[in-house]
Amino acid sequence: MKPNSNLPELDRALRRTRLFETLKDGLLVLRAPPLRMHANDVESRHRPDADFYYLTAFPEPDAVAIFDGSADRERFVLFVQPRDPTHETWTGPQAGVEGAVETFGADAAYPMSEFDGRLAERIANSGALYHALGHDTDFDQRLLKLANQGWARRLRNQSGRSRSILDPRPMLHEMRLHKTDEEILWLRRSAEIGAAAHRRAMAETRPGLWEHEIEALLEYEFRRAGTRGWAYPSIVAAGSHATILHYTANDGQLGTDDLLLVDAGCDLDLHCSDITRTWPISNDPPAPQRKVHEAVLQAQLAAIAAVRPGATIEMIHQRALEVLCEHLLSWGCLKGSLEAVLCDGTYKPFYMHRTSHWLGLDVHDVGAYEVDGNPRPLKPGMVLTVEPGLYFSPRCEEAPEAFRGIGVRIEDDVVVTAEGCEVLTRDAPKDLDGMLNLRSGR
Numbered sequence: 001m002k003p004n005s006n007l008p009e010l011d012r013a014l015r016r017t018r019l020f021e022t023l024k025d026g027l028l029v030l031r032a033p034p035l036r037m038h039a040n041d042v043e044s045r046h047r048p049d050a051d052f053y054y055l056t057a058f059p060e061p062d063a064v065a066i067f068d069g070s071a072d073r074e075r076f077v078l079f080v081q082p083r084d085p086t087h088e089t090w091t092g093p094q095a096g097v098e099g100a101v102e103t104f105g106a107d108a109a110y111p112m113s114e115f116d117g118r119l120a121e122r123i124a125n126s127g128a129l130y131h132a133l134g135h136d137t138d139f140d141q142r143l144l145k146l147a148n149q150g151w152a153r154r155l156r157n158q159s160g161r162s163r164s165i166l167d168p169r170p171m172l173h174e175m176r177l178h179k180t181d182e183e184i185l186w187l188r189r190s191a192e193i194g195a196a197a198h199r200r201a202m203a204e205t206r207p208g209l210w211e212h213e214i215e216a217l218l219e220y221e222f223r224r225a226g227t228r229g230w231a232y233p234s235i236v237a238a239g240s241h242a243t244i245l246h247y248t249a250n251d252g253q254l255g256t257d258d259l260l261l262v263d264a265g266c267d268l269d270l271h272c273s274d275i276t277r278t279w280p281i282s283n284d285p286p287a288p289q290r291k292v293h294e295a296v297l298q299a300q301l302a303a304i305a306a307v308r309p310g311a312t313i314e315m316i317h318q319r320a321l322e323v324l325c326e327h328l329l330s331w332g333c334l335k336g337s338l339e340a341v342l343c344d345g346t347y348k349p350f351y352m353h354r355t356s357h358w359l360g361l362d363v364h365d366v367g368a369y370e371v372d373g374n375p376r377p378l379k380p381g382m383v384l385t386v387e388p389g390l391y392f393s394p395r396c397e398e399a400p401e402a403f404r405g406i407g408v409r410i411e412d413d414v415v416v417t418a419e420g421c422e423v424l425t426r427d428a429p430k431d432l433d434g435m436l437n438l439r440s441g442r
């Protein structure tokens with residue numbers, strides 16, 4: 001049995017039905033890009049475009065999906081690479097035109113070579129044309145040419161119809177932002193696998209190992225569990241490397257007196273987890289490390305407690321900031337009142353990122369953060385991270401010397417529920433004792 005095969009099939013037909021309700025008589029064109037090159041003669045591994053995959057589940061590159069709200073039949077059509085024995089010998093089976101219908105539920109499918117010939121007629125007969133410009137300028141040019149051909153073919157009584165290419169992302173991303181119960185099962189499983197990898201890394205940490213050895217352990221666990229691997233390049237940052245937000249070199253050695261910050265999550269058929277834990281390399285961390293870790297943990301717990309329907313990501317951020325700033329004031333890193341520090345942003349040398357982002361098929365998932373210019377109220381089914389941190393650069397002069405070079409971030413993935421939230425990544429301990437207790441011989 002394939003790993004994770006107990007997860008439910010996601011109902012893409014239902015997603016398409018909902019799309020057509022919004023699309024009305026419009027025509028949506030989504031592109032699965034061609035393979036990119038990684039190096040000379042070596043292709044990158046294909047990660048499907050998340051919008052395309054959300055609606056189609058079609059995993060191959062260089063395809064187009066159209067959703068034609070004006071059509072009676074053939075409303076969902078795939079243009080794909082036809083099966084080619086040579087291609088299949090070198091890189092494996094293809095769905096082809098038949099598989100696009102039989103396996104992926106398209107109303108019709110055609111070879112990609114027929115796309116141009118078939119599209120102009122559809123554009124002539126449909127309402128608004130939707131396509132996200134800017135990803136692939138060659139394809140954009142091609143579509144613009146076809147759009148002009150199609151618009152020119154319209155009859156006089158159709159001349160009031162839109163002649164613009166509209167952005168489909170607000171429509172699609174609003175759908176993706178609200179997760180169904182089935183989607184949450186996938187995200188919960190991704191979180192469980194990510195958390196299990198963190199537990200393994202905690203258990204195996206010891207002085208003298210290299211960051212890339214911990215990275216390898218994490219990624220072994222991700223692949224062993226049947227995921228596509230990391231959702232983003234893993235950050236394994238010992239000592240002052242933890243103060244570099246996007247540190248990915250992972251080539252340092254774990255020193256006895258260091259903390260280790262690990263920000264790593266996996267990609268389970270595009271469902272991402274995003275987890276950060278920071279733990280000591282020795283069994284008995286020095287007091288400054290304990291203090292900073294405790295402050296971030298308090299901020300993170302307070303921020304999670306603020307997640308509930310009606311709250312906003314801005315409110316969650318403010319809650320984390322209040323707790324972090326109280327500690328920074330008590331340590332003398334900041335001066336003045338709590339209100340002034342929060343208002344003036346003088347904490348930014350120590351906490352320079354936001355507390356939350358949406359999570360889903362993209363690790364920084366899509367969805368508007370504001371509605372009508374105001375922070376968006378949370379609703380059950382939205383999934384977000386909660387990830388406060390404190391970073392004391394080795395060069396920072398405002399902090400006590402003992403704090404310099406310490407970086408701590410704690411990040412969980414949460415789903416908003418009717419009462420508050422569920423922490424999807426709860427299997428990874430985050431308090432110092434819980435993390436150290438995983439280590440044998442302690």
Ligand code: GLY
Nearest residue numbers: 232263274387411
């Ligand atoms: N790992 C990326 C982030 O935490 O946003």
Ligand code: MN
Nearest residue numbers: 274385387411
């Ligand atoms: Mn994150």
Ligand code: MN
Nearest residue numbers: 263274275411
């Ligand atoms: Mn992260």
